[in-house]
Amino acid sequence: MKRHLISAADLTRDDAVLILDTAEEMARVADRPIKKLPTLRGRTVVNLFFEDSTRTRISFEAAAKRLSADVINFSAKGSSVSKGESLKDTALTLEAMGADAVVIRHPGSGAPHRLATSGWIGGSVVNAGDGTHEHPTQALLDAFTIRRRLSGGEGDLAGRRITIVGDVLHSRVARSNVYLLSTLGAEVTLVAPPTLVPVGVGAWPCEVSYDLDSVVAKSDAVMMLRVQRERMNAAFFPTEREYSRRYGLDGQRMARMPEHAVVMHPGPMNRGMEITAEVADSPRCTAVEQVANGVSIRMAVLYLLLGGAEPAVSGSLPPEAASSAPGTAARTEENE
Amino acid sequence: MTMTGNTGNNGRTLLRGARVLGGEPLDVLIDGERIAEVGSGLDAAGAEVVEAEGRVLLPGLVDLHTHLREPGREDSETVLTGTRAAAKGGFTAVHAMANTFPVADTAGVVEQVWRLGRESGYCDVQPVGAVTVGLEGKQLAELGAMHDSAADVRVFSDDGKCVDDAVIMRRALEYVKAFDGVVAQHAQEPRLTEGAQMNEGVVSAELGLGGWPAVAEESIIARDVLLAAHVGSRVHICHLSTAGSVELVRWAKSKGWQVTAEVTPHHLLLTDELVRSYDPVYKVNPPLRTEADVRALREALADGTIDCVATDHAPHPHEDKDCEWGAAAMGMVGLETALSVVQHTMVETGLLDWAGVAERMSGRPAAIGRLEGQGRPVAAGEPANLVLLDPDYRGSVDSACFASRSRNTPYQGRDLPGRVTHTWLRGRATVVDGKLA
Incomplete structure (x- = not known):
């Protein structure tokens, strides 16, 4: 059993x-x-x-x-x-x-x-x-949140395009979400600097991109992962500023997302790192709802x-x- | 099989109908410490007779890579229990690795291990000396003193740790030339393997376990074969585990450089797919790799690119494996299953015949370690270091029957072919009918 x-x-x-x-x-x-x-x-x-x-x-x-x-x-x-x-x-x-x-x-x-x-x-x-x-219950609550916002709270997530951005390598949230969201029929894209994507990701049921700008416009949901500042010291990326510029979500990038699209974050957020305060506090951000x-x-x-x-x-x-x-x-x- | 009486010390024993190196059945007469005669219809007068009944007779196996844990970790193994395990596995000589407590980095410690081996009487114990003091990789240990000691050390290794400093490695390679020594390298680039828990690849990505990339092994091997060539010395690569490492060794050998390599039985059989169970019995260093690596290792052992099989027998107490993956110790016991795994992976696949097994589990390792009186042909006048095995035996591995003090085998319950029925160390039976004598 x-x-x-x-x-x-x-x-x-x-x-x-x-x-x-x-x-x-x-x-x-x-x-x-x-x-x-x-x-x-x-x-x-x-x-x-x-x-x-x-x-x-x-x-x-x-x-x-x-x-x-x-x-x-x-x-x-x-x-x-x-x-x-x-x-x-x-x-x-x-x-x-x-x-x-x-x-x-x-x-x-x-x-x-x-x-x-x-x-x-x-x-x-x-x-x-x-x-x-x-972290399977995190993925379930994320799927639940997406389904409520985008699919009327029923059925699966067939055809939804979901982008997960950040430290995929060290993220249990990303792993669980990739499996669960794809099982529910969503198309998942991971976006991260290549250093923070695991070797072997090719076997995962998702796409991988290194370019956030090319992906946000096509996303129904953009999930930002917490990035620990310590990763900088292990040379995963050069500086916090560079990380934010290339992989952070600010108001400008958010504006390129489709009107219905939501921003998600499993918390706790690093404001100013992977997400700006403007985005975190906007009505499109579901962080509190996720809790x-x-x-x-x-x-x-x-x-x-x-x-x-x-x-x-x-x-x-x-x-x-x-x-x-x-x-x-x-x-x-x-x-x- | 019948036995007439007990196989006593230094008596005469006649093995009747033994397939020497898997060939046609012959009789082999052991007299004292040596083989007196090999032929057909030998006279049994005055000899105890062992009816070999078509079983395979090989020279006693030689292991280049054994962790006997004494001194310091007698809770997991001692020289006595480890050599009993070795005898049961068909070995007549083992090289005891230096990562004990204290480390075998002085003449005193290597002589202690050597003496414990002599006292055990189950197989020859040839201590390996540490390359650097305390395996710290900083200062050369007294390699000459260890060589000059009663233990006559020829093989030096910081196994468990890599000699990662290129200058220290160069100096060690140069220094041991004075007494025909060899440096056995545990090839693991330390920075590339910080926090490493398993092979880096598809499975590690999924399981979220820290990756141990093949390049961490291969980059050190590439460097060390070049260093060995540069200084004209001998380097031996421990527990080769990747297809890329095979290519590098093959290339180095094609240049005529003095490079030798070993592979463990577990790397010939098991893959990282097993780690999906998160059962730490599969946690080992270097880690289990992929199916493609296993295939390359088997082929390399068959074509001679890899010289020999070495067990990397690594006993650990139960509590160090009965825990979550991250907290578990790395290593597997292997002495008592090595021959069966080699039969399964190499003989029954047609990659090696029994003569080839003898070469790779006895002749070559003895030659690399410069062990006299081991790894010799089965011929009149040679030391009677022999193993008789029943290749038709079929059974499953039961660690409860192990002579080793530890039980951390990845093969528990697995069906493996073949079984050692007799082992002789210089004419004295150490194993009779599969039991310690």
Whole structure:
């Protein structure tokens, strides 16, 4: 049985659309005076964070709490982990405490996969970002945001042209988005200096360009990735100024985008680096909306992984969707 | 197979019907430490008889690249457990790498390892000396003192680390000429491999693991073959892993330069596709490469561009592999599976016959290491360092049966052909019926 969400690459189109549709249901709950559903009452969700990421953690925490799950936050800082406890022993501890789902953020690529396949724990594993590998719920919330803005909040993203700009090499957000958006039928183009595009990108389901200006005019959405200033010291680009000029999004470049096109950013933004304040604060920028949508997406993922057959919101989910829920988000049949 | 009595020390043993180097069945008489006679219908009088029943007899295998971990990491391997593993794998000599704690960069440490090898009695242990003090790449270790010691060191290597400073490498190559030494280079340009976790390519891009590009190996090899040519010395390339490295070595050999190279069994069989499991059992340095590299390595081993197979046997305790990829140690054990992997990848593919295997797993490595009495022909008068193997055996690898102290094999549960049934070290059986004697 499939029961983890490790990689966006594992999701079929139907899996992805189901998660997005479920998230729409969840979003409606957020508009109610009482935002809580009883669906995961008695279930325990552990947020296991080996990296600081307040945004992602509180998003998962809010999602789990709105579904009435018990939430345990386990931060590596100041814990036994910082004293050298292994991932395995941490996992065995969580297992002993009866975690139904472990939401893991880890600096090492593959750690969630390892957690899900090693036999250390029995619960579901949700990848909340691993190293430079993947961040599937970020991609889902991005797709959700694009679908709402451009496709009326339903169906897939067939024919949409989406441009992802920045440090692709080190970006788990880019990897997850390339797989998910292309699965949903979008045409994805990556734009970055050649130093920040991985060797081997040719096998990805996307185009690669080194020239932002030639791409923005043809984009329905332009997603700006955070670029760390430290990359400059490793000679990935000469200076911040040069990076901004060639790969940053300012008002002039934004003006060349089609009228309906949106600007996206997973946050936190480096204003003045990859995005100017003018763009960040414009109504075309969906950064804040993405945060709100993140809660809905994470509710949907937790519900579909843990909720079993009961409808999340009374009478709102088609029964076949609900009953197929446990199989929607998946990884590694071979180890189960 | 029948045994009449126990194979005792320094007695007479008659191997009946052994296919010497895979040829027609012959009898081989071992008397004391040497082979007394090879022929048909030899008299069994006074000898213990081993019915070889058509199994293949090769000279005892010689490994140029073994990590025995002692001194310092006895939790993963000791000279005793490592040489027991070697014997079970058909080896009669191993070269113990220098990256121990303390580093084998003095006559004292290499003599200690050499003495531990003599005491183990399971196979000859030839210590490798470090090129630089503490493997730091800065100051030459006392290469001459290590050579002059009882260990008689001929092979020098900072393996685990690259001698990346071009001047230090040049000096080392020049210096060892005084005693016919060879520098075995772990070719890894350090700046190009900072944070490297696996082969850089399609799979690393997808998995988000730091890339170890082929050029980091090839650029060092290109430099070092040119240096060896320039100073007229011998360089040996450890664990060659890429198709590009093969081309460079082929080119250097075509110039007549004194360049030799080894390939590990795992680089002859496994590819970086396995890393998709994120199982650290596949984490090794140099990393597993692509199918095209594997093909090029096999062809190069077959045509002699690559001189020999070396295991890079690298034991690690369980906890160093039972973790997430990034936290795991690099390396695989290999002594007890090397011959099976070579049979699978080279013999059963028709690329090598058994004589070719003997050359690449015994003759050449012994010659490169200047080991006397090892890697010799199976002929009357030669030292009785021999391995008898059953190539028809079929089974799956079970690390629980390993003599090594460590279990970090990438082949657990995998079907591999062939099995060592007997090993003799100077006439003394170290392995009988697949078990340590």
